[in-house]
Amino acid sequence: MLIAGPTASGKSALAMELAARDGRVIVNADALQVYANWRILTARPTPEDEARAPHALYGHVAREAPYSVGHWLSEVEGVLAQGRPVVIVGGSGLYLSALAEGLAEVPPVPPEIRAEADALRTGDPARMLGEIDPATAARIDPRNPARVQRAWEVLRATGRGLAEWQAQAPARPLLPLARAEALVLSADAAWLNPRIERRLGRMIAEGALDEVRRELPHLGAGHGTARPSARAIGAAELARHLRGEVSLDEAMAAAVIATRRYAKRQRTWLRARMREWQSVPLP
8 A cells, every 4th residue: 555645644644544454564655754863853653653563664774875766666675575565655756656657767876966966956056957958847846956956966967857867668666556555645735734833843842953953963054955864844944043043933933834835845746646546635
């Protein structure tokens, strides 16, 4: 079973119910919940949740380690090979689409180009967007810095636009939709936004500030960061408070806005790319 949905929509709770009912392994499909250095701010399952049901691919990657959708697919293949029933759950649409549709085999980006892209993302993101080939620029969300950076890196590293790479025949999908029950949770902003705000309050109460404080040496001073692991939603905003730049209320308000924007990008992706999945309206 596959479950997709925007952040704060209740995906993990539904996965826990299904795991308890059917004895399923809960498999992570969230690009930030793989990292060991984040638990609270990425809403990773709690130790209590992990004790109640088997979980896989959560918190197993070091902050400095490179990790991509290709790495994730390889690890999911290993989980599926064990033969146990699974529920694969997360909000990273690219991971789930690659699982069900296959992934174009784009060559890896060299570290020096990744470093150049990180610097551009921080210092001159408009230039990065302007240098992407027109076909790719027409397909990606220009307000999504991670997608813009990925497109720039691929063009810079290979001389071919990401759209061209994606147009070639993808590798055989690991789990085609014909073999899986695929649910996508559908929530509008009016219902989702208050949940986002309440969840951030719970995160603060549970120690999110301490978690960010431990990561301060590894976070950039602005929103651009050198490692994908540092891009947890809300980390940059809470780090500004810990550096004495803004009040906690201001930081929390900014983190809520950042999370709402992220959820909007997720909903856009889900509507565009997961039309064949079974929609589950919320509430």
